[in-house]
Amino acid sequence: MSNAVRAAIIGATGYGGAEVIRLLQAHPFVQITSVISTSSAGTPLADHFPHLQEIVVDILDELNVELIAGKADVVFLATPAGVSAELSPKLLAAGLKVIDISGDLRLKSREDYEKWYKRTAAPEAALEQAVYGLAEVFGDEVKGSELIANPGCYPTATLLGLIPAVKAGWIDPSTIIIDAKSGVSGAGRGVGLGTHYAEVNENFSAYKVNKHQHIPEIEQALSRVAGHPVVTTFTTHLVPMTRGIMSTMYATVIGEHSTEAFTELYRQFYEGRKFVRVRNSGKMPATKEVSGSNYCDIGFAVDERTGRVTIVSVIDNVVKGAAGQAIQNLNLMMGWDETTGLLFAPVYP
Ligand SMILES: NC(=O)C1=CN([C@@H]2O[C@H](COP(=O)(O)OP(=O)(O)OC[C@H]3O[C@@H](n4cnc5c(N)ncnc54)[C@H](OP(=O)(O)O)[C@@H]3O)[C@@H](O)[C@H]2O)C=CC1
Numbered sequence: 306m307s308n309a310v311r312a313a314i315i316g317a318t319g320y321g322g323a324e325v326i327r328l329l330q331a332h333p334f335v336q337i338t339s340v341i342s343t344s345s346a347g348t349p350l351a352d353h354f355p356h357l358q359e360i361v362v363d364i365l366d367e368l369n370v371e372l373i374a375g376k377a378d379v380v381f382l383a384t385p386a387g388v389s390a391e392l393s394p395k396l397l398a399a400g401l402k403v404i405d406i407s408g409d410l411r412l413k414s415r416e417d418y419e420k421w422y423k424r425t426a427a428p429e430a431a432l433e434q435a436v437y438g439l440a441e442v443f444g445d446e447v448k449g450s451e452l453i454a455n456p457g458c459y460p461t462a463t464l465l466g467l468i469p470a471v472k473a474g475w476i477d478p479s480t481i482i483i484d485a486k487s488g489v490s491g492a493g494r495g496v497g498l499g500t501h502y503a504e505v506n507e508n509f510s511a512y513k514v515n516k517h518q519h520i521p522e523i524e525q526a527l528s529r530v531a532g533h534p535v536v537t538t539f540t541t542h543l544v545p546m547t548r549g550i551m552s553t554m555y556a557t558v559i560g561e562h563s564t565e566a567f568t569e570l571y572r573q574f575y576e577g578r579k580f581v582r583v584r585n586s587g588k589m590p591a592t593k594e595v596s597g598s599n600y601c602d603i604g605f606a607v608d609e610r611t612g613r614v615t616i617v618s619v620i621d622n623v624v625k626g627a628a629g630q631a632i633q634n635l636n637l638m639m640g641w642d643e644t645t646g647l648l649f650a651p652v653y654p
């Protein structure tokens with residue numbers, strides 16, 4: 306691969322970083338040239354993730370911008386909130402393309418970021434430059450860009466499920482309620498009481514109610530599409546499973562639109578976009594049916610009795626909700642087919 310794009314992954318010892326590495330191993334135009342850790346530099350990646358045995362470079366590098374610029378063309382940041390806000394401007398200044406999987410560059414308003422993330426926001430210039438990489442909706446802006454704010458896992462499932470209906474004016478945005486559930490890998494690899502086996506197994510809990518950092522991200526995108534400010538109710542739940550997000554959304558239908566009509570509207574909206582699969586009329590998707598893949602599957606049911614539609618959208622949080630969509634965005638940035646290296650079936654059962 307002499308003309309391959311050289312990729313570095315920061316946060317390689319975490320779930321998102323490991324998934325970027327797993328997927329890039331099979332990418333025909335990308336070569337991994339650096340896997341980076343702040344806590345374990347000098348040790349083999351396989352000590353942390355024995356499933357990643359055969360990558361070309363397997364000793365973890367330290368985090369050093371000059372070192373990265375000498376080895377790579379593009380950098381994936383799979384790092385906790387706060388890291389990219391400081392690091393991305395330095396990586397860009399060193400001539401690198403940056404794909405940030407964290408939430409640091411998604412909100413255009415510094416004030417919103419500081420309110421919801423409770424951290425110092427990235428510099429204004431970086432926020433202005435960052436393109437929100439919801440590939441199936443804003444993919445045209447991703448093409449040729451240098452800095453991508455990869456969408457959050459919940460916003461990916463939710464926005465892909467809502468945007469066509471909002472854009473068409475078929476649902477009243479002020480009535481939207483989003484009921485979302487995630488598997489535990491969404492919380493990352495770090496240990497904590499909230500993800501302890503005995504706390505999560507055989508349990509089902511709501512968390513961060515009205516406080517979740519993805520609320521402003523969802524509202525920002527819906528407002529942009531609707532053309533006026535939209536606020537929503539968004540509740541997240543932790544499910545005792547490893548991967549997967551299901552976002553169940555309710556809204557009042559404007560006008561007369563059947564389940565079949567919604568199905569057709571979404572099929573037209575996502576025509577030619579391989580990673581969104583609209584289920585046959587009235588059929589609902591399940592998380593296992595997208596597990597390990599870059600697909601987002603969507604189903605609908607209009608209730609004529611209440612005048613509301615129920616929209617169910619599922620993704621794998623680590624793939625379409627993070628690493629897979631990040632690589633889809635790299636494909637778009639580079640002018641490659643967006644599906645390059647990503648067209649594999651889900652793992653089932
Ligand atoms: N898990 C998921 O499903 C999704 C996660 N995200 C976001 O992606 C990011 C990564 O998530 P995830 O992989 O789950 O988290 P993990 O906790 O599993 O991994 C994060 C990694 O970041 C590294 N890190 C920690 N501090 C620093 C630092 N100061 N500088 C550089 N690297 C650091 C750590 O590695 P080391 O200590 O070795 O440097 C760690 O392995 C987060 O912002 C998360 O919110 C987004 C969508 C979905």
Ligand SMILES: CC(=O)N[C@@H](CCC(=O)OP(=O)(O)O)C(=O)O
Pocket residue numbers: 386406407408456457458487488489490491492518519541543
């Ligand atoms: C199950 C679980 O805890 N999920 C995490 C998802 C975090 C995430 O992806 O955070 P950013 O998108 O903001 O980077 C959460 O709800 O906070």
